[in-house]
Amino acid sequence: MKLGTSLIIGGALFALAIFVGLFAPWLAHTDPVMDANLMYAEEPPGWKWWFGTDAQGRDIYSRVVYGARISLTVGIVSQLVNSVIGVTLGLSAGYWGGWWDDLVNGLTNLMLAIPSLIFALAIMAVLGPGLTSLVIALGLTNWSFTCRIARASALSLKSQGYVQAARVLGYGDLRIMVTQLLPNMIGPIIVIGTLGMGGAVLAEASLSFLGLGIRPPFPSWGSMLSEARDQITTAPWLSVFPGLAIFLTVLGLNLLGDGLRDIIDPQSRSRRT
Amino acid sequence: MTASPLIEVEDLRIDLQDRSGKVAAVEDVSFRINSGETFGLVGESGCGKSITALALIGLLRHPLSIGAGVIRFDGQEIQKLAAAEQRALRGNRIAMIFQEPMTALNPVSPVGRQIAEMFVLHKGKSWREANRLAVEALADVRVPAPERRVKDYPHQLSGGMRQRVMIAIALACGPDLLIADEPTTALDVTVQAEIIELMRNLCAERGTAILMISHDLGLVANFCRRVAVMYAGRIVEERSSADIFRACSHPYTKGLVDSLPRLGSRAALGRTRLQEIKGVVPAIANFPGGCRFNPRCAKATDVCRTTAPETTWLDAGGLVRCHHHA
Numbered sequence: 001m002k003l004g005t006s007l008i009i010g011g012a013l014f015a016l017a018i019f020v021g022l023f024a025p026w027l028a029h030t031d032p033v034m035d036a037n038l039m040y041a042e043e044p045p046g047w048k049w050w051f052g053t054d055a056q057g058r059d060i061y062s063r064v065v066y067g068a069r070i071s072l073t074v075g076i077v078s079q080l081v082n083s084v085i086g087v088t089l090g091l092s093a094g095y096w097g098g099w100w101d102d103l104v105n106g107l108t109n110l111m112l113a114i115p116s117l118i119f120a121l122a123i124m125a126v127l128g129p130g131l132t133s134l135v136i137a138l139g140l141t142n143w144s145f146t147c148r149i150a151r152a153s154a155l156s157l158k159s160q161g162y163v164q165a166a167r168v169l170g171y172g173d174l175r176i177m178v179t180q181l182l183p184n185m186i187g188p189i190i191v192i193g194t195l196g197m198g199g200a201v202l203a204e205a206s207l208s209f210l211g212l213g214i215r216p217p218f219p220s221w222g223s224m225l226s227e228a229r230d231q232i233t234t235a236p237w238l239s240v241f242p243g244l245a246i247f248l249t250v251l252g253l254n255l256l257g258d259g260l261r262d263i264i265d266p267q268s269r270s271r272r273t
Numbered sequence: 274m275t276a277s278p279l280i281e282v283e284d285l286r287i288d289l290q291d292r293s294g295k296v297a298a299v300e301d302v303s304f305r306i307n308s309g310e311t312f313g314l315v316g317e318s319g320c321g322k323s324i325t326a327l328a329l330i331g332l333l334r335h336p337l338s339i340g341a342g343v344i345r346f347d348g349q350e351i352q353k354l355a356a357a358e359q360r361a362l363r364g365n366r367i368a369m370i371f372q373e374p375m376t377a378l379n380p381v382s383p384v385g386r387q388i389a390e391m392f393v394l395h396k397g398k399s400w401r402e403a404n405r406l407a408v409e410a411l412a413d414v415r416v417p418a419p420e421r422r423v424k425d426y427p428h429q430l431s432g433g434m435r436q437r438v439m440i441a442i443a444l445a446c447g448p449d450l451l452i453a454d455e456p457t458t459a460l461d462v463t464v465q466a467e468i469i470e471l472m473r474n475l476c477a478e479r480g481t482a483i484l485m486i487s488h489d490l491g492l493v494a495n496f497c498r499r500v501a502v503m504y505a506g507r508i509v510e511e512r513s514s515a516d517i518f519r520a521c522s523h524p525y526t527k528g529l530v531d532s533l534p535r536l537g538s539r540a541a542l543g544r545t546r547l548q549e550i551k552g553v554v555p556a557i558a559n560f561p562g563g564c565r566f567n568p569r570c571a572k573a574t575d576v577c578r579t580t581a582p583e584t585t586w587l588d589a590g591g592l593v594r595c596h597h598h599a
Contacts, residue, residue: 160376161371161373161375161377162376162377162378162379164377165369165377165378165439166379167332167363168332168363168364168368168369169363169364169368169369169391169394169442169443170361170362170363170364170365170394170395171364172360179379179382179390180379183379183381183382184379184380184381
């Protein structure tokens with residue numbers, strides 16, 4: 001694929017998802033929760049019901065549109081929490097070294113050893129279902145990779161001339177980390193963050209599918225899939241459209257991440273020329 | 274010579290910690306620099322000049338540490354200051370510029386911002402005020418069109434321009450002492466001359482003292498009022514720059530002076546080979562006993578191999594450390 005294409009396609013898909021989430025009240029045809037009408041139960045997709053209706057007669061299209069809000073909120077916010085935790089720990093560990101580095105390293109290895117979805121499941125089991133606990137559970141369990149990258153970057157950057165120069169010019173440790181190290185490692189961190197967002201959208205869907213995420217009747221793509229699994233042969237549109245929404249959003253985020261990496265990584269940039 | 278020196282180093286020893294224990298990488302180093310004075314420290318790579326500079330600004334890190342001696346800046350002992358007080362000195366009253374202008378600037382930050390940060394950090398200025406001062410600072414180091422250049426990133430500037438930016442950063446807060454660690458080594462000879470001239474003028478205008486560290490004896494003697502020659506962690510000779518070529522008496526300094534190529538030397542001296550100093554600098558871990566120069570010295574005798582020479586103070590100012598100085 002030509003470089004830049006993945007960036008454009010990924011960016012467009014992600015922008016579409018954001019747009020749908022932001023303007024859900026105007027795009028949706030009906031209220032996603034309240035407008036149940038058994039007269040129109042399990043209608044197949046058509047002119048009146050674009051994506052069909054479910055067993056309660058609710059419009060699947062409107063539910064998918066509103067579901068974007070929850071999936072994207074969880075994906076973006078929890079990945080932001082991950083990035084902040086990962087960068088803070090990794091950057092300070094790499095820069096200061098010593099016992100703090102050992103501690104952070106041990107913690108990172110621990111996190112990498114436990115499958116993050118299982119860990120998130122355990123946290124959800126304690127906190128109970130809901131949007132806030134979803135964000136907390138997914139935000140606390142996926143920072144280890146970001147942490148690794150931030151630590152490795154800090155280790156290699158701290159011996160750079162300008163970091164030494166900053167120390168000689170009287171910069172404090174915090175100022176060095178924020179003004180000298182962070183801007184020089186932000187590229188890979190953003191790439192990982194974008195890819196991680198896709199992962200978080202998937203993880204939200206998995207948790208909701210297992211009944212630990214968003215509770216019905218509120219629509220999230222994962223919980224819609226979960227409700228639809230009994231009718232997958234009789235009314236496949238119930239699972240196809242939320243599944244497609246997840247697929248396109250995660251695909252978009254991954255393409256966006258790849259595209260950003262190609263732009264930011266100087267090696268791939270020189271390959272292009 | 275005025276009464277109170279700006280910076281005074283007395284019997285400084287810097288230890289290098291390795292697996293087998295501590296070795297003194299720098300030993301018995303003493304010198305003083307008065308306000309507005311230019312002082313040069315010359316020596317081969319690895320003789321300890323750069324770590325001496327780091328010690329002055331309190332930035333020695335493991336495995337290096339100050340083993341003995343006192344460093345006084347403006348009457349205060351640097352080692353006794355709290356970390357925050359040391360940091361307030363660095364960049365503000367003692368500034369430093371480096372050999373590599375290519376790597377000493379942050380590649381992702383516009384140069385104007387890097388200059389302005391010094392005003393924000395040390396002078397408590399607002400960013401708006403600091404940005405205005407940064408343009409002035411760039412104008413002071415003769416960068417053309419400074420109001421446009423402040424927005425440039427380091428990779429958009431040439432080596433000479435970057436070194437000018439480094440000088441602007443170093444002199445931003447009006448320091449009392451500027452440490453220049455091989456400031457022109459990475460530059461072309463013509464650019465080198467411009468940068469040296471610029472440093473000389475700016476520091477003379479502002480009364481900034483300079484400690485110039487270099488391996489280029491000719492450059493240092495031309496630039497500084499006094500020169501100290503370092504060999505294997507010790508200062509072997511210190512003299513005024515006027516005397517260092519004419520009246521040097523340590524065999525190492527003589528060797529350095531003789532190894533400088535001279536214009537017209539063939540006509541004056543006949544066809545002679547350029548002199549060299551035989552051998553290499555010993556590694557820190559196995560410095561020889563006695564005078565550290567003895568394995569390479571033509572004049573070495575038994576006393577040189579057993580006893581480290583005492584410092585001889587010279588009447589004209591300066592010192593020599595040799596058993597056989599004449």
